[in-house]
Amino acid sequence: MPSLLDTIRGVVQAHGQMPVDVSGLADSADLYQNGLTSHASVNVMLALEDSFDVEFPDALLKRSTFQSLEAIAQALETLGVSPGAH
Amino acid sequence: MDQSLLRHTGQHVTRVGVDVQDVADVRSARERHGARYDVRLFTEEELSRASAHPLTADRYFAGRFAGREAVLKLLALADAPAPWAEIAIRGDRPLGVELTGSAQAAAHRWGITVIRLSIHYGRSRATAVAVADAHDL
Numbered sequence: 001m002p003s004l005l006d007t008i009r010g011v012v013q014a015h016g017q018m019p020v021d022v023s024g025l026a027d028s029a030d031l032y033q034n035g036l037t038s039h040a041s042v043n044v045m046l047a048l049e050d051s052f053d054v055e056f057p058d059a060l061l062k063r064s065t066f067q068s069l070e071a072i073a074q075a076l077e078t079l080g081v082s083p084g085a086h
Numbered sequence: 087m088d089q090s091l092l093r094h095t096g097q098h099v100t101r102v103g104v105d106v107q108d109v110a111d112v113r114s115a116r117e118r119h120g121a122r123y124d125v126r127l128f129t130e131e132e133l134s135r136a137s138a139h140p141l142t143a144d145r146y147f148a149g150r151f152a153g154r155e156a157v158l159k160l161l162a163l164a165d166a167p168a169p170w171a172e173i174a175i176r177g178d179r180p181l182g183v184e185l186t187g188s189a190q191a192a193a194h195r196w197g198i199t200v201i202r203l204s205i206h207y208g209r210s211r212a213t214a215v216a217v218a219d220a221h222d223l
Contacts, residue, residue: 017111038155039107039108039115042126043115043119046115046118047118049122058167058168058171059167059168060167061170062165062166062167062168063164063165
């Protein structure tokens, strides 16, 4: 079973429209510096909601939530998503 | 592509925010996520106008998204929560900008009372420019 970070990486790869291979990015790598646009972060947000059956509240709809794979993981954990296998 | 410019004019500055949005990216997002995309990003007024607007909804929403991003850059709101919900673009010609929450607070800090917004709809991209007189902080 993939880990939470692995699942997030897959969602960002599929929906982030990034010019780099997300599989090669460190968990802490800045996604915006690696080409994630504001609009693509909306795609990522909606796809994460589908994948984890959660809804991001307004308080989490900010740039820093989607700054890195680990920042996304931390945000999902605050929504009750387990850090274990998915 | 985006940028925020600052032109000094004595004790005041002119703040400018610019954003460009690909129409194809909006089309793709709407195809993938359906109505959730529209509802999460746009006001009821915008949703209503989109259905009756002579532009395709994809081009219309690309312009509105670029408009919000241009205003965000003008206000230097890099990490505000729910920024899209706090910036309402009203009307059509002329466009109006209404702010609430942290966007309104940022405008107050800058001494901004009016934001003038222009959106250009190209074939594949929408470009928005937001301009406001502000204090020189």
